[in-house]
Amino acid sequence: MTTIISLTILGILVLFFGIMKKQSWLLPLILAGLVLSMVLTILDWNSFRSYYHEMLIVDNAAVAFSAVLIFSTFLIFSLAAHYYKGVLRPLDDIYGVMIFALVGAVMMTSYGNLIILFLGIETLSIALYVLAGSHKEAITSNEATLKYFLLGSFLSGFLLFGIALIYGSTGAFDLHTISVYVSACAGTYPPMFLAGLFLLLIGLAFKIAIVPFHFWAPDVYEGTPTLLTAFMATVVKTASIVAMFRFFTHTFHGIHGAWETTIWILAFLTILLGNFTGIYQPNLKRMLAYSSISHSGYMMLAVVAFSSMSDNALLLYTLSYSIATITAFGILILIREAHGNDYFSSLNGLARTNPLEAFCLTISMLSLTGIPPLAGFMAKYYLFTAALEKGLVWLVIVAIAGSAISVAYYFKPIMAMYLKESNEVKLTVEMPYKVHLMFMTLMIILIGLLPFLVMGIL
């Protein structure tokens, strides 16, 4: 609760400073505010409080995932100074809307009631429709926002319809009451409840971008301003998958039901399609879109496995995935700035002109592939172990095959940077930006070496 309040106040302050025309104060204010709400969030650790008749339940999982969301947002805002350098228009609206989107995301990780889930998703989504179109002059940005808005609002309808059907059969929005209903059903659920469940699932699957509800993702990612794409690929994805996971952990309590097969199939399709299609992408940004799709497939393993390790595995996974993805987007921003596009050929010979940036992107790609001893490997390993604990051998084998396939596209930028002839364009990068990139790279390595700091805390 303190997280939501402090972030909302931060958002309002940002808008206020915008009105006061104090543009240069915005970023320091936001970064300090994010650190403060991070501290406030962590203070809630082990408090297990619930608010407003269990509308919000702040348990340790909620605290941990909120912390990941705030941390990712912090990392993204640290890239903002460079990204918006030289932009003359006031930025308080974009920053403010990003903070409000984060509020929605935090609500999705700590809801105890389906109404709050819906509120959270809508707060997040409406903010994102605005953000996707925030580069008003660019036609691609307009295209992205229109596509996202049309599909997103349509799928919100699915979600709401699902919630309504669940309400119709259980008589409650409250997760606790639903869980009582579920255990009373003892395995045989009425069709209305199942229909509601599947519609809810579809609504969330769209937000996470799971195959076959992923078609919007590459186009929207490509058109959206790169900094905000990073936000979509990390914060939004984490929040949505956690929302789905939370729904099942709070209502089904280890009861295995019909929904597992559905998610099994979705995960299977997502991993295979995401990885295979990733190979054929012409540029880095679309490749990262498909990378994010296939990673949501891996994260679904935690939902299917539903084992004692699942929540912790998901925590480590979202954290390491987010850091590596933001690092990649950090380099992508530089590439687009220098070349005006992000075809793989624009990366040629980067290792010669900018060895540090090339190294950061390499570490990020290797971590996403899952090469030890980086964070991505530990996360994948922990997740697969959680899945194997429940005997999901075949799904894990598919996931591992997917990791092997993903080498084919994650190595494209590496090969371009180290092995191709240089195109002699040196990227100009300021010192703080470099330090930030190095910090994230170091985090990837450190989480890989010291995974026990995150493992076993939930």
Added chain:
Amino acid sequence: MLTILLILLPLALSLIILMVKGEKAVRQFALAGSLIEFGVGVAAFIQFKTSCHCNLLFSAGWIESLGVTLKFGMDGISLLLVMLTTFLLPVIILSSFNHSYQRPAAFYSLILLMEMALIGVFTSFDGLVFYIFWELALIPAYFICAVWGGNDRIRITFKFFIYTFTGSLLMLVALIYLYFKTPMPHSFDFQWLYSVKLNPGEQTWVFLAFFLAFAVKIPIFPFHTWQPDTYAGAPPAGSMLLAGIMLKMGIYGMIRWMIPICHDALHQWGIVAMIMAITGILYASLIAIRQNDMKRMVAYSSIAHVGLIAAGLFTLTTYATQGVVIQMVSHGINIVGMFIIIDFIEQRAGSRNISDLGGIALKAPRLAIFFMIMLLASVALPLTNGFVGEFLLLLGIFEYSVVFAAVAGLTIILSAVYMLWMYQRTMLGKANEFTENIHDLTWTEMAALVPLVVMVFWIGLFPGLFLNVALPDVMQILNFTK
């Protein structure tokens, strides 16, 4: 403590070397560093006691919630391979003194990083830590071959990476599967993994996963297709690292994991693996005869030789397993020697095609003598190191099946055919325009070759020391199969 020092020292060196400026200084630093590492290796060898199974043990907690510990140590088999690694590294670095690589600091840094990963593989006594080092060795290998390699290097090295990465992922599945079979709380400690009792069906799957992972690395026919291209395309130091040390990871993995854990499946499926290995021997030997590129020829001969090692391994006899251990060391020494000499020839003549060369012996007698010694060791002439290993291997295979021994024995005859024929065409006869102005070996080059020759004869004449170091551990591993 020495074990952990052996791992950390190359890591530290690989980072420090990035700050060294100037090509010459970098080379000297790399050489000095690898020599110190060899010194530490020798100290470990002296401290090692064959009677004790707790040699040079280092243990520390890592991910306790998952039962992963940083447990390092050495048994006789590990010790020999660690000695091989630390011994070959200075030789490989010294032999590349003539090359002026672009960005030398990065090149030697990767070589030292690879040494770290290799030693980690050979000394870790924990399943997951083993896997981590196993994968870690792949990254520097990939970059060494891809950045400093020859023509078409991007495609070749990518194929190499995909092959080995996929193989090792299968090994990871097998390891996690075993992990869940250990009693609660689960552990990756290799003693725990060894004590897992699997039913025959499970063993077959685990065997298959391990076998594919290791067979790609070794490589065993028909998983060898990445190998000739990669060896031929890699820079000389890269080929030496891959062929001399990295492929031993596969054989080591088979001894360390496959035999103790999948012994029943080995009795059942070993014959299939054996047939694959022996087919590979014949196939590779026949192809080697037709090769014109010397490096490719040595690459194919390597497939044949390691095929024999693998075949010996699957017999599960004491003789052959002893042979496997000693032949791992010998093969490493011999193939590095061959690659060094081919590299020296290529630098002088500007070509390594057999058809371009001839008459080198007249111009460069010292080179020809060293070449002859390494070549005879490769074809397993008595009194050289190759003979000891291959003799034991064939003895073991003979015990297992006479037919297989007869076919496998062809490898010695065939290797004599292609090796000597190559020698005849390149070294003897008249000099041509490529070889007219060849000069003989310099002192630095001799310094790289002399240690190898010493080892060829040391192991060839007095193999007892090396055999005895590993014997108790070989017996212990084979006990699992009874």
